[in-house]
Amino acid sequence: MPSQRLSPDQIDLPAGWIAALVRGAKCQCPRCGEAVLFRKWLKPVDRCAHCRQDWSIQQADDFPAYIGIFVVGHLLAPVVIAMISGGISPWLTLAILLPVSVVMLIAMLQPTKGAVIGFLWWHGIGAFRQERRKPGDEA
Numbered sequence: 001m002p003s004q005r006l007s008p009d010q011i012d013l014p015a016g017w018i019a020a021l022v023r024g025a026k027c028q029c030p031r032c033g034e035a036v037l038f039r040k041w042l043k044p045v046d047r048c049a050h051c052r053q054d055w056s057i058q059q060a061d062d063f064p065a066y067i068g069i070f071v072v073g074h075l076l077a078p079v080v081i082a083m084i085s086g087g088i089s090p091w092l093t094l095a096i097l098l099p100v101s102v103v104m105l106i107a108m109l110q111p112t113k114g115a116v117i118g119f120l121w122w123h124g125i126g127a128f129r130q131e132r133r134k135p136g137d138e139a
């Protein structure tokens, strides 16, 4: 394992911000795609085991949870409306959909955090330094 951060020439940088986001969503290092991004459920590794990118500086904060709430809310709102308008009592609807929404939110939190970290890294937001190659910048 190298002790120094590998240069962009030594690794396979993602082709664009969507590729960086997808690598993060797969819980892989967004920079190289060769190692895991998380050491615990929502705790990123301090440094990538392959490219040595410092992930301890990421500042995803609460944004993945906001995205999760937004997505789960929009997916379940039509279900709530359909269940209540279909004659199911509001309390039964709540009893069914509350655990469903919690499970959905928990299931999507880690990939969402990885995607947010990939997005922040690609765009050089927060403590990250933007390092993508410019077109025609081949060495």
Ligand SMILES: [Zn+2]
Residues within 6 Å of the ligand: 029, 030, 031, 032, 033, 034, 035, 048, 049, 050, 051, 052, 053
């Ligand atoms: Zn890496």
